Amino acid sequence: MTSQTLWEARKYEEVFGKTISPEERPDFHLSPRTGWMNDPNGFSWYNGKYHMFYQYHPYDSHWGPMHWGHAVSEDLLHWEYLPVALAPDEIYDRDGCFSGSAITLPDGRQLLMYTGVVREHLANGGHNDAQIQCLAVGDGVDYVKYEGNPVLTDKDIPKGGSRFDFRDPKMWRQEDGSYRCIIGNRPADGSGQILLYESQDGFEWHYKKILAANNDRFGKMWECPDFFPLDGKWVLLTSPQDMVPSGFEYHNGNGTLCLIGDYDRETENFTEEADQSVDYGIDFYAPQTLLTPDGRRVMIGWMQNWDTCNHRRVQEEAWFGQMSLPRELSIRNGRLYQQPVRELEEMRCNQVSYQGVTVSGTLRLEGIKGRRVDLEVVIRPEEGCDLYRKFAIRFAQNDLFHTSFSFRPGESVLKVDRKFSGSRRAIIHQRRSRVNHDNGRLKLRIILDRFSVEAFVNDGEQVLSAVLYTDQEADGISFIADGTVNMDVVKYDLA
Ligand code: FRU
Secondary structure, eight states: OOOHHHHHHHHHHHHHHTTSOGGGSOSSSOOOSSEEEEEEEEEEEETTEEEEEEEEETTOSSOOSOEEEEEEESSSSSEEEEEEEEOSOSGGGTTOEEEEEEEEOTTSOEEEEEEEEEEEEOTTSOEEEEEEEEEEEESSSOEEEOTTOOSBOGGGSOTTOOSSSEEEEEEEEOTTSOEEEEEEEOOTTSSOEEEEEEESSSSSEEEEEEEEEOTTSSOSSEEEEEEEEETTEEEEEEEESSBOOBTTTBOSBSOOEEEEEEEETTTTEEEEEEEEOSOOSSSOEEEEEEEOTTSOEEEEEESSOGGGTTOOSOTTOSEEOOBOOOEEEEEETTEEEEEEOGGGGGGEEEEEEEEEEEEEEEEOOTTOBOSSEEEEEEEEEOTTSOOOSEEEEEEEESSSOOEEEEEETTTTEEEEEOTTSSOOSOSOOEEEEEOOOBTTBEEEEEEEOSSEEEEEETTTTEEEEEEOOOOTTOOEEEEEEEEEEEEEEEEEEEO
């Protein structure tokens, strides 16, 4: 039976979703049907389609009581909205259905696990949000909350762990048919840990062990974990809150962390070998992955950061928040690599290319412009010239505005800068990242989709993502060199 709360949310989004024209949204990045979106949830392949649920507040473009929005796609790029899947309509989740995941049960039904939130008011006027894990079962459109909810509560948290920071279950099915899930939690040291749970049927869950402990190394609480095998290794992704910066690798605030290591299936021990950021730009958080039917591990993150949510078009906008491009993951040289899903190549049209162009000063090239483009650029020092000092690409450009990537080979630093994108807020607009280059040779693939940019560096060795709200008329692209650069550039429109 559909609750009143769910019914109202479904009605509301149906009516107000229609008032947002397709041109006012990103084209191939998923945005909320109406209102606010944060984390990807329940990212899965089910009944012949990719399903993406998302943290959703349909009634406002700001965060509020969390619902699960829902969309499906055949290629991860063209999304079709389905009705809200979950609303906060039970005693145990009345203050929010927080992040979680999805799997297919052997009988063909889809199982969702999410965090139910119940606010506890304190005598001093403050509050704490108690968090428990809940299930819902459905057919890909309608979901019924499990009568045995909640399935994991404070009783299932190891000693010292907080019941107010116990969220974001990510489930998977093992080869032997049993199930596992991992959940973010705050232990007594105040930082983060990832807890492992086990189930034989997907409904009755038991605590197993601590899969990974932060020990105050990377921020505090670890949110939205994901764990999977990749190219002979195991990868643990999580999004730490309250990071302090470390060189150019980790920035302040909410970050993303990738731990690469080994996992012993017998003892269920995870041994860490390497750590890195997942994204080196400004806007990326809480990614989730799935395995495609043809065996690719694909990741989508929330292309936003909690610390920059005041960077908006206008205060009363109809939608806020969008997902990143789906990215194919691999491990090369002990690092996580990300490439746009190959399906994006199907959208390429109107190719314009230039080989071996000399850039010294500012250069514009005929046919190279647009706000929905796939731009591949390779730069190197011009033969016979000294190493250039700086190279920059400006885009979303007109007389007033631009956003840029600039690269200084002497420092090996690539910077994204949206200070001049039209933003009227004094928040973070720049970020620097150290990148590898071969004596000034660097490769960039830049994807623009109306309100965002994602740069894939050196075939996916690093990615920098940022949201930008510059007017769509600002569609210029230009190249600038301090010194002399030799450049190949290929541009495609994406349609
Ligand atoms: C991460 C997060 C999750 C939580 C959700 C609430 O962005 O804080 O930990 O489940 O957002 O919307």
